[in-house]
Amino acid sequence: MTPYIQAEQISKRYADFMLFENISFTIFKDQKVALIAKNGAGKTTLMEILAGNDTPDDGKIIQTKDVRIGYLRQAPDLNPSLTVLEQALQSENPTMQVVRDFEAAIKHNQQNEIERLSARMDELHAWDFDVKVKQILSQLKIDNFDQLVGELSGGQQKRLALANVLVNEPDLLMLDEPTNHLDLEMIEWLENYLEKTNCTLFMVTHDRYFLDRVCNEIIEIDQNQVYSYQGNYSYYLEKRQERIEQQQASTEKAQNLLRTELDWMRRMPKARSHKAKYRVDQFYELKEKAGYKRRDDSIDLNIASSRMGSKILELEHVSKAYGDLKLIEDFTYKFSRFEKVGIVGKNGTGKSTFLNVITGAIQADSGTVEIGQTIKIGYYRQEGIAFRETDKVIDVVKNIAEVIQFEDGNKMTASQLLTRFLFPPETQYNTIDKLSGGERRRLYLCTILMQNPNFLILDEPTNDLDIMTLNVLEDYLAVFDGCVIIVSHDRYFMDKIVDHLFVFNGNGKIKDFPGNYTIYRNSVEEEEKQEKAEAAASAPKAVSEKPKKQSQKLTFNEKREFEQLEQDLDRLEREKASLEKIMNSGELSPEELLQKSQRYSSLTDELDEKELRWLELSEKI
Template identity: 40%
Template sequence: MILSVEKLSHSYGVRTLFKDVTFNIEMGDKIGIIGVNGTGKSTLLRDIARGEAGDGGRITANGSCVIEYLPQNPDHDPQATVLEQVFQGDSPQLELLRRYERAAALAAADPENSALQSRLLELQQQMDSAYAWQLESEAKAVLDQLGISDFNQPMAELSGGQRKRVALAGVLVRPSDLLILDEPTNHMDNETVAWLEQLLLKRKGALLMVTHDRYFFDRVVNRTLELDGGQCYLYTGNYSLFLQKREERRQSEAAAAQRLRNVYRRELAWISRGAEARRTKSRERIERFNELEQEVKKISASGELEMSSAGSRLGKTVVECEHLGLDYNGVTYIKDFSYILLRNDRVGIVGPNGSGKTTLMDILAGKLVPDRGSVQIGQTVRIGYFSQHSEFPDSEQRVLEYIRDVSDHIETNDGTRITAAQMLERFLFPSELQWVPVNKLSGGEKRRLYLLRVLMGAPNVLLLDEPTNDLDIPTLSVLEDYLDSFNGAVIAVSHDRYFLDRFAGKIFAFMGNGEIRQFIGDYSKYEAAAAESKAMLAGGAKTGTGKERIEAVKSQSKQIKMTYKEKLEFEQIETMIAGVEAELKMLTLEVNSAGSDFVKLGELTAQQQDAEQRLEQLVERWAYLTELAEASGVF
């Protein structure tokens, strides 16, 4: 055992994040922490990294245990160079490396100074004997892999994302027994995430981390720690096994909760008897009833995050892009991009950082005007734009006020009216939290609140720019379920492979030099096609040249043709859908007016279920024909 956590608790004011957290970390453990934002995941990591017991408990580390910690927003020395920042630490090797880097900089600035050159030579010999060159070489290789090539650049000149990557390089390179990482894959492209996966899998020390990337979680983690309702649950296994075991736990808890409610009902009947009987009641039983009542209230207060689909129906024209182009500082980010967005499109956008993905989203949202081409937005379109950076114009504004700025209520697809306060409850903002200033929320809670604000506008076209950044895994799972039932188009920029596989039916890949290539299928299919193209470029192919094979992959959608019968069906299917929807509306009105005529009610309900099934089949067929029409170039 290298570290133990016993009965660790942490609160902010009257709000308890977690209590009595107890677990051990052994050499070789790779523990992932999961939980809704605001449950204290980052706080738990920070407490363990600093050895602080919070409001109670004990953290005991092995005497020789060295801990390296990467917070979400790491500190840095603005005056330090990239390499100097990486070599922050207390070990003799790191101190030697820092002395050598300083001496090398001085000697380079004054090459005629013999004393400086002599000192540099002396340090070089010490580096040889201490094998410090190996550490420096490893640091440069890791930095290069993370996209940092200028090792002498001052930290003050780097962007926030670059500084985070330098900090990550530091904790990866510096020797440690326990590595603690808080959201290490944020703002990292898929290729780099895959590299980090392999690095952590090969690492011999222990790992404790928070991440929202479920593929990353699944492949790296061998133990899962869940924070739920202030309680800690530890599972052996990765994310997939965690889902199975958590469901078993919840089913067991639900059964226990039902038994508790049954006991409560009996005791409530007993304690509700008349005044004469009340005088004969034992004090002990009354006290037990009061305790039981509090337990039942806790059960009722707990809940799952819910999202309700709401939005207006789209017309025929959604968003049409014609020959878009945009340049900045001599760099072409978008070159001759055209696309017609369909009503139920699910498009994922991928590409390296800085390639222009957010630029395209800003153009579609109307926040940026392209240099060339045009964007036509349909009259019925209501765009909801969830940008990378949450926008809080008034940080002192109350949570409920922030949501009411958009709407007091929304109406779901089934006509249910839900108030802003009720939606906040569904998004795990209880009534006492709804009057808290926004600036008192955690970073993850702010992102969840911002997502709700976007959805409260009842959009029918959703633009999501890196929605998985800083959103917890439970919220992401529910967001994916929401997108399944969302009656409109969705375009999402994301580096989260699990999210893209879960929701996307098409992939737009930024290839560099402004080229945007379109693929039909989810991210895994795109990745396979891209790997095949890369292989063809590298070594040719058994049938045809590499160029021919790549062109075949690029034009795969053009090879599909619609038959005359399918074209005719495609022209008529929207009218058929509208007819069934009108039939369903009439049936709903008849059901509501049937009253206590149960025979008629049963007949109407059966007709209603049949109509719903026919509508579902028609919508699925419409989606297929739409894909086919686009792939075959019908429109």
């Protein structure tokens, strides 16, 4: 195996905080390696060191001669005065330079240069390269090649930077959070591209499906040390747990042995032999080993939500358009308790507009949006909030509340809350500019949840969060006693949380799909295969042939809907029985009895509607 880049005993400290210490590893040709660590553990710093943009405090980086590195930063550094195509062609690669000069000659109609460069393009076989550049840009939804880079959104700039790295075809491709700002369709395209490409890969990502399907090695930074796992993400999870258990068993064994050695040390006379001195040295080594304590920090999101009444959120015939661009058309939906909805669709189909209409940030063109009196919305925006860089971490929380009063009556100081979110007291007085991107996101999440919402709207919550925090957030949302709407490109996250999807198909059309994202993608693929098969099998029929009776079997989507209806009917029947018991108890005040009666009425209507649809579908079975 050919080593491309080696890290030998490197260490890096940020102010008084040690990121990693004396770590060593090698990236070999054809490996596809993922780097995993908690936020603030130095993932991006390590990437910058390997790319040659930073230096370690100790140790050295050895790069094999002539290995070309392509590096995608989290925040790409682009030239705002260049066009999209000019930026995509920025490279020291001779072929890329000729393609760039040729495109410039065409743009300025320089006939002599066009002729000269055409010959040069022939020599370098660069015509296919020119096509490939434009193809990758188009696949990343960048179609206006003459648009200035400065006019692009942040997400478009990230995609342009990704295109530039890919078209250069480096030997070693380094990607820092490449899936951020990509929609699900583009993530799946990139996943397939990296699976098939022959380049060596080293990347940081929190997308666990991506890790499973693309990577064949995981490197983890944990407790300032580095651990390597020869396998994908699923293998890593299994072996990581084994490693932790072995470390704990070794520590316990050392602690038991230490008791015996400690007793010997106390009884040992002052005049010790050489053999005794050797045992003394072993004692101190044993003491250090027995004193090992794993800092298994885990964020505590056990925060109660506010009480939720019977009326949640109701949308009636809502429409929204900008000129001829329809984003929402005649959409009606009534949310029920504990619903967890995922939103999927291509960029520009109206997902963010839908969230802004719900929260009142944007007014609908027509229709009504009614929010129940007890509903308290917590809106986690994709763009986050603009922290002042000079503010202290604790001041961010104190500006909202000095003491946080929870629905269950418990109280917590700002400092105690921050500690639960993995900001220990010694870091709470650090300024914002010292936080990593993931730590800022975690702080933002803290400011949302501390307000006790019972209806969470999460727009791309997984961006920049480490996998450990994502696992805890998923567990929290799974038992969250309220409603959740999630827009996310993280397929694993969506699959684990949502019950059903709002699929934004464009032109204002929104479809309610009963199932998670993987089920949805499987249904789309199945329908596409079925359509192709039907198209291939179709042939002109004789006039005398009688049309065959259409099959009455359930489609894939109807099967999913039928299964969802059975779950909904069971849940609604239980709620109805509970309401009847409460209403007949005689313990309710007149106001409470009226409220329960209204819910009982709407519940009965909902049951009738779902039972009717269940009967329709059951006749096809």
